[in-house]
Amino acid sequence: MTTDIASEAESKGIKYFLMSFTDLFGVTRSKLVPRTAINDIAAEGAGFAGFAAYLDMTPADSDMLVMPDLSRMIQLPWQKETAWVPCDPHLDGCIVQQAPRVVLQSVIGKVADAGMTMLTGVEPEFFVLSGEGDALADQRDVRGKPCYDQQALMRRYSLITGICDCMIELGWEPYQNDHEDANGQFEMNWGPSDPLTTADRHNFFKFMVKTLAEEQGFRATFMPKPMERLTGNGCHVHFSMWDGSGKVNLMSGDGELGLSSLAYHVVGGILRTARDMALITNPVVNSYKRINAPATTSGATWSPNTVTYGGNNRTHLIRIPADNRIEVRLADGAANPYLLQAAVIAAALDGIENSTDPGKRLDIDMYAEGHTVKDAPKLPLNMLDAIRLFEASEFVAERLGGEFKTAFAKLKMLEWNEYMSQFSDWERTNAFDV
Numbered sequence: 001m002t003t004d005i006a007s008e009a010e011s012k013g014i015k016y017f018l019m020s021f022t023d024l025f026g027v028t029r030s031k032l033v034p035r036t037a038i039n040d041i042a043a044e045g046a047g048f049a050g051f052a053a054y055l056d057m058t059p060a061d062s063d064m065l066v067m068p069d070l071s072r073m074i075q076l077p078w079q080k081e082t083a084w085v086p087c088d089p090h091l092d093g094c095i096v097q098q099a100p101r102v103v104l105q106s107v108i109g110k111v112a113d114a115g116m117t118m119l120t121g122v123e124p125e126f127f128v129l130s131g132e133g134d135a136l137a138d139q140r141d142v143r144g145k146p147c148y149d150q151q152a153l154m155r156r157y158s159l160i161t162g163i164c165d166c167m168i169e170l171g172w173e174p175y176q177n178d179h180e181d182a183n184g185q186f187e188m189n190w191g192p193s194d195p196l197t198t199a200d201r202h203n204f205f206k207f208m209v210k211t212l213a214e215e216q217g218f219r220a221t222f223m224p225k226p227m228e229r230l231t232g233n234g235c236h237v238h239f240s241m242w243d244g245s246g247k248v249n250l251m252s253g254d255g256e257l258g259l260s261s262l263a264y265h266v267v268g269g270i271l272r273t274a275r276d277m278a279l280i281t282n283p284v285v286n287s288y289k290r291i292n293a294p295a296t297t298s299g300a301t302w303s304p305n306t307v308t309y310g311g312n313n314r315t316h317l318i319r320i321p322a323d324n325r326i327e328v329r330l331a332d333g334a335a336n337p338y339l340l341q342a343a344v345i346a347a348a349l350d351g352i353e354n355s356t357d358p359g360k361r362l363d364i365d366m367y368a369e370g371h372t373v374k375d376a377p378k379l380p381l382n383m384l385d386a387i388r389l390f391e392a393s394e395f396v397a398e399r400l401g402g403e404f405k406t407a408f409a410k411l412k413m414l415e416w417n418e419y420m421s422q423f424s425d426w427e428r429t430n431a432f433d434v
């Protein structure tokens with residue numbers, strides 16, 4: 001590998017490098033390194049105090065050194081003198097096993113060991129709000145069913161096309177952009193890739209959307225339910241399993257809806273572990289106001305409330321939109337891009353290795369008729385439920401690693417306790433006169 005990164009960077013006009021890693025809460029942390037220092041920093045790592053991020057470290061730990069994955073560097077299309085570099089943290093000479101990008105790479109290694117490859121894509125939804133983030137940016141966007149609203153989409157033309165132009169330039173192959181089901185909500189889609197590329201892009205996409213929105217005086221958010229009665233921000237995952245050469249789709253077959261038995265084992269694996277992984281796919285207190293929610297002003301939440309699957313039917317946790325892939329609809333915009341991929345892939349592998357039977361497909365509207373399905377497992381009702389399911393999960397420990405499980409459960413319980421220490425107006429209203 002080249003050691004003269006600085007010369008190469010100079011030829012591309014890069015002056016600064018964002019040495020970046022993402023912690024367990026999905027916060028992206030960086031140091032901005034000038035080109036004049038990049039050769040040394042790339043060789044030795046950029047130093048961070050690990051306790052200052054959410055990685056379950058202590059203030060007494062030695063310097064955490066993050067090592068760059070230069071092959072996946074992205075030169076910012078809107079600020080070409082800066083490059084974003086995903087990095088992996090090391091402590092005392094060892095890679096940090098619970099770091100999300102490390103967890104994902106470990107799971108990807110297991111897919112490779114099983115002689116398979118994957119194609120995955122994500123559909124991150126986001127709101128464009130006022131600069132303060134407390135109101136819709138577009139006061140004319142008030143329709144009860146605002147999905148695909150052309151007029152509202154075109155009022156955000158410069159922001160949406162600005163982001164899309166960046167994706168075209170980066171070679172992500174974006175193919176559509178729309179106004180989503182909530183007022184002020186948008187979705188932008190780009191092509192599928194291997195899971196690490198998709199996770200890096202997902203991470204970078206969130207950074208790009210927030211940055212370009214701020215440049216236009218807005219505030220963009222991927223928060224699961226930023227507006228009380230409106231549809232929340234989902235983050236659906238589409239994926240398919242392929243053979244080692246990447247040429248044969250192992251999910252197409254001659255079973256129901258054109259899927260293979262392997263695909264149904266994948267569905268079975270995800271259904272069996274959905275409750276265990278909810279803390280990853282739906283990681284914040286606010287996440288549980290999106291799932292299990294009453295209908296929104298548009299008429300639907302578009303999020304699952306039970307652990308079921310259907311055909312091309314958006315009211316289930318898993319949708320089968322075509323004969324070559326499945327869609328997992330559980331996750332929301334707060335899901336850590338790396339842990340989201342890791343959890344879904346681990347569940348898929350688990351289903352394949354255990355030949356998990358997904359049971360019978362339900363061809364019903366779960367929002368209207370879900371009550372008729374007596375044995376459908378329920379999703380956790382709040383973050384504490386999710387923490388307890390996660391803590392009790394053998395699947396998480398076996399497939400995602402003990403270090404990650406311990407660290408994530410511990411930090412999430414601290415977060416829950418912090419939340420519970422808050423006093424709300426609701427409590428006062430409902431308990432004052434008891």
Ligand SMILES: [Mg+2]
Nearest residue numbers: 123125180187
């Ligand atoms: Mg959508």
